[in-house]
Amino acid sequence: MKALARHPTLLLGGLVTLLLLATAFLSRVWTPAPPTQIQITRRLAPPLEAGLLGADHFGRDIASLLMAGAWNSLSIAFVAVLLGMAGGVLLGTLAAAWRGWAEEIVMRLADVTFAFPAVLSAIMIAALIGPGVTTAVIAIGVFNVPVFARVARSAALQIWERDFVLAARSAGKGALLITFHHVLPNIAGLLIVQATIQLAMAILAEAGLSFLGVGVPPPHPSWGRMLSDSQTYLSQAPHLAILPGLAIALAVLGFNMLGDGLRDVIDPKLRRKR
């Protein structure tokens, strides 16, 4: 509790993230109205006139769409970041353990992948397997692999320099065992911080992909597509654009603040100083 009080960003970020997660999970069991239900008579109704946040161009309840959109957005972001983390951490720690040419290959491959923006690779993947949730997950996941590979490698290299690793090596432990028993537990905190920040990026990327039509397919609600659908109604019904825009901004801000706060608390360098 003391830690929380000393880190207001952590507190605020945590609260926003918690709220978001709660909304997403709540949408699985309850929304004010079925998110895909069409009530054409309430078309473009402003907030409070129909439901809490008004209705969209089909007369669907915007509050319900945003709630269900939170689930879609978060689940894609979580799965994509998990995939990226698994791949990246594996490659990064192995590169640190083996050094030499294996490290060179992994890191140069990471550089190459890093050079492609997520949106570009998503459009390429969409052209191959067609647009959809899988495309979005793969594209964002692939984009995350080099990020985690770099972070994991540089952190792992530091751990490999430490005395207890030297001790383990002289005791005859192999590189893989050392990685699992000593390196991974020691870099886990750093990885969690990175994952939180990557979640914010993933939410933004998912919204961008859905905006371009290669993300969540209709009729499943998605913040990005709500934003894209709202463009032509901007002058008549600005709330169609503002509300999903706010949702995206809030989610990204929440995860970023949480990530920053977590870093302050569990960064290994800071901890060593104490």
Next chain:
Amino acid sequence: MKTKMKLISAAVLLAATPLGAAAQEQALVIGMPIEPPNLDPTTAAPVAIREVTWLNLYEGLVQIDRNGEVQPLLAESWEVSEDGLTYNFRLREGVTFHDGTTFEASDVKFSFDRARSPESTNAQKQIFEPIEEIETPDDHTVVIRLSEPSGNFLYYLGWGDAVIVAPESADSNQTQPVGTGPFQFADWVRGDRVELTAYEDYWDAENIHLDRVTFRFINDAQAQVAALRAGDVHAFPNLGAPELFAELSRDERFSAVAGNTEGEIVAGLNNKRPPLDDVRVRQALMNGIDRSILIEGAYSGYGQPIGSHFSPNHPAYVDTTDVLPYDPERARELLAEAGYADGLMLTIKMPQMAYASRSAELIAALLSEIGVQLEIQPTEFPAQWIEEVFTNKDYEMTIVAHTEPLDIDIYQREGYYFQYEDQEFAELIEEAGRTTDENARFDLYAQAQRKLAEDVPALFLFQLPKLGVWDARLEGMWENTPIPSNVVRDVRWAE
């Protein structure tokens, strides 16, 4: 020396001409949502080809005017024999193609023989089916003999599929189009625009006002309006965003005209693929759709509901929207009868056009209430859609506007993507084609409409409106599209 003098005097003359006089170039930029795959309307179906080329680049023996009536064009006059089997066309003299070759009777024979040959890929081959023989007694006379009467023959000859091309250039028309029209091909920047310039030796050149016409391809509705407002595009004959139409119509810089088209928006069904081969399932789907919701949600209330595949603008139209009206109760009963009491799953291949994606989303929501889960698969139009749906028939449900006029016969065509094969309907359509008496033909069309309304080989949704927006100083734009086109031969900038 002499030429030098001439040049100097010309330069002096030009310099002396006051600004804004007749010397100023009259240029027009027209915006279209979809880029044509090629520029030859006689070898491929996409409407975008006709919207660039018909009556601008190419001309036929006759034309369909802005009221949908048949008028002379390359044929000055014609006579039809009493039995309706012989057509004698008198051709216009002094007409040349853009490459300088002369237009003669042999070009007509070549064009039609090419269109009806076995290897032809003409999208409307049935137009030429009744032709038995084409004779050219002299350079300016064409006699066409039919094997059986064809009630709409002259009308069909006005279509883009029946334009006259020259043997010298026909093979390269897809990329280097050569016709007899008022504008000739100048440039095609793929993904961006097609440019045409006025053809100096056009037979009616004094009545053509524009010097340059550019067709720009902008799919995004928001970008369309931005281009209009910025003056980059002068006209969008079919605005992509109906919700922006009202706003533009309040802007006095623009003329905003809500006209009609011959386009029926239908959700095509694959009639050979279970469970859609069961008429009860198709009827249930139709009963599950409230057309007024579609019109309101997808087209901001513009558009007229249809119950069959026939334009309300045609005199033979009958209202069939009450044959299978919105009735979710009945829909669930029909599904239960067909053995789908617990509902079923279908996929819809959805092109990216706003009307299509919005309608698909609305249909998915409506059908979910009768227990039909519709999975939406975005399908790029035209290339991917043509390949998967139109050619390979690898689909369950799709949605697209059929903008050709009088095209109810597509349901009878062999190998057409609906795969609807019905003897009774085929006979009605064939009989209508043979019938030259107008009342009898219209009666047959009415029967055919009712038959489709009951069988629903496709879900008949609504008539595509034409929401045109253009610079208020433009004159002569077509307000309706009796045939898919962007005819600019009469267009001019007001003084």
